[in-house]
Amino acid sequence: MRTDGRQWDALRPVTMTMNPNKYAEGSVLIEFGDTKVLCTASVEERVPPFMKGQGKGWITAEYSMLPRATQVRNQRESAKGKLTGRTMEIQRLIGRALRSVVDLPALGERTITIDCDVIQADGGTRTTSITGAFVALALAVHKLSKNHEFAKYPITAYLASVSVGVINGKTLLDLNYEEDSKAKVDMNVVMTGDGKFVEIQGTGEEAPFSRTELNELLGAAESGILELVAKQKAALGLFGNRIGTANA
Amino acid sequence: MRTDGRQWDALRPVTMTMNPNKYAEGSVLIEFGDTKVLCTASVEERVPPFMKGQGKGWITAEYSMLPRATQVRNQRESAKGKLTGRTMEIQRLIGRALRSVVDLPALGERTITIDCDVIQADGGTRTTSITGAFVALALAVHKLSKNHEFAKYPITAYLASVSVGVINGKTLLDLNYEEDSKAKVDMNVVMTGDGKFVEIQGTGEEAPFSRTELNELLGAAESGILELVAKQKAALGLFGNRIGTANA
Amino acid sequence: MRTDGRQWDALRPVTMTMNPNKYAEGSVLIEFGDTKVLCTASVEERVPPFMKGQGKGWITAEYSMLPRATQVRNQRESAKGKLTGRTMEIQRLIGRALRSVVDLPALGERTITIDCDVIQADGGTRTTSITGAFVALALAVHKLSKNHEFAKYPITAYLASVSVGVINGKTLLDLNYEEDSKAKVDMNVVMTGDGKFVEIQGTGEEAPFSRTELNELLGAAESGILELVAKQKAALGLFGNRIGTANA
Amino acid sequence: MRTDGRQWDALRPVTMTMNPNKYAEGSVLIEFGDTKVLCTASVEERVPPFMKGQGKGWITAEYSMLPRATQVRNQRESAKGKLTGRTMEIQRLIGRALRSVVDLPALGERTITIDCDVIQADGGTRTTSITGAFVALALAVHKLSKNHEFAKYPITAYLASVSVGVINGKTLLDLNYEEDSKAKVDMNVVMTGDGKFVEIQGTGEEAPFSRTELNELLGAAESGILELVAKQKAALGLFGNRIGTANA
């Protein structure tokens, strides 16, 4: 039994509060249990210098934790004067994952920046961020689609993410902080709504793992992600149906 | 008439959601209209090096805005690698204001750090932050008082803050962003619950002001602050009665 | 009696050495007692990016202390790699105060940067800086006016600043360092030559103050500032008469 | 056929020049084709502050590319004043991977820092680095073992890494730069000498991949890694036999 009473293959309660921010083109406050992330999408009608003149759009992401999102207060990265390696790694991951489901030429020469700010952290902040970032992105593209005639709808698939791990030889889905710190194997998986892998990042720093264990972890992750995608569809409602159809 | 229908001497709707953060020793989500600030208080059982061995405590504050708290997205200070002058000025102000109502020797050798993170900004983020920071501080001291025998109660008075300004010759209380950008004179006032000034910062960059105008501004600020203090008292409830009594 | 023998409402001896720097468009070495600040004005025929194409000029200021300007040597901000919050706060204040008496469209698309470098500090470095910065600015605008046909004279009023504070219940004008560190209330006031407030920054970190005390502080500041403006007029001589007249 | 004539499942020529550096406790110049990385191991008889007093050792890694290691010269990170996200991500990966095969309590309170400096880059710099870093680490531990009586031999398994990718639907092993920039799926795998996974990092930014493709990629990686481990064993010679035996 898990400390919070969950089955080993159960997600924590997931909630998505849509558009809590009155300025952003799209936003969601997403919660995986006690992990709460505010995701906002900001649209700019230009692309970064290295993308100019290619007729393509750009998607990028930034990630940060409030100093007291965690049990012990962390120093702000702005006060330290630099981003930690962990932050850079996570925001690169979020951006890369989102771009895998966006048709950048269809988006046109504009940039969508997704900010993932962790309000409270209880494990799984990067998977919660990716899952929420997709929703904020979808809201922003939907808003854009009201004023822009896209030749093709730029979002090509749903996208969500979840963590899996091994504790005492048991495969667990969606680890909270306490579980995460005990897990021997720790894996984050990002998949599309049609069941393809976008990112797999697995680490067995404390105990290398076999191919059999890997397969079990990926199976658990897949079912968790499909459940998350179902929740995203429910939250986005009707207009979410355009995702992946290429119908403008 | 004001754009949001308020009287010239009326505050915006004020709400305080108590202890939204499960880790912090005290926290509040405070809203002045559409300005929303999450204030958390973190207690550490040590003081900074320059305070060591004096038998006194320390109160400090940090302030930050989420990148899309505003109409146009701002670059993160962590990405820039340094704090802006505006941020430094505001967090120095918050810390100084809070220390004015704390008996540092009575607090003992511990540090309370108040983080004010602006979730959404619509004018008055520094006054909202100070008003919320006081509440988070009071919650943290109250929590401390359950386990520590204070010889004297360390909070000596209530504290709140509001902005006032002049538009078209009219004195306005608690300016929203649109009003703030039109005001010729802009003033932030911090007062104690017993009506004394802790900070006055008034600037007439676009139009110097007379002593008469100053008096009118201070009068408006005073009545707004007393109203805010009443709301703080209501939110803190019974234990708020110890504030200012020195009864441990 | 004050430690240096002054009356409670007396300024320290004020001297202004005009144009000590052979390169700057305007410069002054200003002394308030043992506080000595070198103020230089540098004119550039362009404005910062955010001001471009608006047909307006820009005034900005920088402030720094030499490492041994103080009793104990301070580390250089260049060696630390960043400006302190105190420095940023002061240079923002100086720039804002100067802009309040400059008609930026009349100045035309050029920038005047005022550098205030504290050679020796004995309290009141920010008020000394503002008072000297105005003189350096006036010298530079006068020099500009010899070669440029201003449609209107760009300086709209005189500007000076002084500190006031409360020690043992007594209101003191122009505090030196020793007094400053003992004062319970500390206030810096910037006024125009015609007696209007440009900035009021008062802090009662150690003891909140009442409206009555505030009025007494402002009265003392006002008489000190008018005396400083008289000294500025004497130093600038004839051409100073154009200030505030709008006569090109 | 691959541009360099290799079979799709063939490694590039691998060479290891042992101990090229006269100061380091262990060093190797490792080459995967035209990718050349100098790996040095430095032993210090202390651990970082966060590890103190736990009776355990620490392994950490740093990664850098010489500015002209690549076709076009890159600006130095020392000149930029900060590490890129890519560098941080890679050096965190190398350190984590090495720690998975070291028994930190057996190592004792000392730190081994592995520096991986890329002299020339032609794809696969992170996998070349990990494979070489292990060799440098093994040399340093062997040197230590001559003077220290380890109760248990601190290296618990061999460790190597290789990249795999998909181009035109074909799975390729050990991609060079040209192949890497064309691959739709890109995966780096780190395994122990006994065939267990330590890290899997796969990304399908340009084309999500199925479970079937994943299995094919992992199969190719596994055979490549076992071949690399055989080369490591040959290079380390006799004393390499102690690795994984726990015999001190």
Next chain:
Amino acid sequence: MRTDGRQWDALRPVTMTMNPNKYAEGSVLIEFGDTKVLCTASVEERVPPFMKGQGKGWITAEYSMLPRATQVRNQRESAKGKLTGRTMEIQRLIGRALRSVVDLPALGERTITIDCDVIQADGGTRTTSITGAFVALALAVHKLSKNHEFAKYPITAYLASVSVGVINGKTLLDLNYEEDSKAKVDMNVVMTGDGKFVEIQGTGEEAPFSRTELNELLGAAESGILELVAKQKAALGLFGNRIGTANA
């Protein structure tokens, strides 16, 4: 003839205003023509970490130019967030030169920091700084000697510095800015009062020079430096006689 009417082998007018700073243990405002440098010596009763426990003192120097010390305003290094290579090179030179005439064990475990702040620059700021830094150092050591019983007098020789250069085949002493920018060969020489070389830094970036030219340059430098030392002796007066005698 030189633009300022000097002979080719003449120094500019040299003045030294002794102890202009009321806090520093020693200070001098030194002028070589229009080049003006404020040198202050600060004594601390401790040494940097790398010198601890060796029973020796330490001498270090910092150098900076005010932003408008030059014809065109320079950005502050504090605003840039780092020191330029030129500044680092100069302050390393000043410190090294001063240490060559101090008996560090005789000084005892204390640090003297010499700050050289260029108030106005017209060529030769580093040679003016070294010459003035020596005077400030001598004043500080003299002040120390009143309260400390030195077993040996810690300053072992006088020290001064001058620049020499070649313009149109002619060797010039003590170049001003205009000459400096025209010189093909540029050399800074630091010597002791008894005619020994401490530093020679000569560069022929625009025209390599022969041994004959070098000898002529060194001859000119030597006579200039001896003249500067005579001025230092005159300025220091009686107590300067102890320098180089080792009599405590």
Next chain:
Amino acid sequence: MRTDGRQWDALRPVTMTMNPNKYAEGSVLIEFGDTKVLCTASVEERVPPFMKGQGKGWITAEYSMLPRATQVRNQRESAKGKLTGRTMEIQRLIGRALRSVVDLPALGERTITIDCDVIQADGGTRTTSITGAFVALALAVHKLSKNHEFAKYPITAYLASVSVGVINGKTLLDLNYEEDSKAKVDMNVVMTGDGKFVEIQGTGEEAPFSRTELNELLGAAESGILELVAKQKAALGLFGNRIGTANA
């Protein structure tokens, strides 16, 4: 006798491995005994902003040491976030020295950046770097000359550098690390192939030196440099004959 058995006026064994880097326009791995420096030349068809539109080329250099190039591991400058003064001083010296033998107008509007990365350090890294940097530069210019019609050949002379020092009253050529740390006088000399001085940097921090000693040091340096130039000529072969002829 010297610790490595050399005569006092002998160079260490010098080797130059030509073009070890497959991407750089010119490169050499140069060794002075155990000091090994990889020098690469990178050509860009543009000049830095401050050189634009002058019809001239630019030569610049960067210098760095691998962290374990030395007996004790050094922290990376990229991790520190800034270059040390020593690094800046050395790379400024290398660039200046190279420019003294390049006809910048003849080179045309392009930049050649020479990177000197110290792989292993045993004294004399700056003189080894300069000597190798010249070879890399010559290789790059030769490669350029195959595709560009230079009106004049842009390299005007050979250039090499060596260190000299005084130990126990004896003048030594080309000091290794152990000797360098014992030397009282330490001098680096850069000369052209026709025996003219480009840079002399001599420091007698621990013992000032006389004109006689200086002459002996310069004599030793000259003969060492001429020997190094002979080795450069041998390494460059036939095309090296164009250097200094101005024949395109």
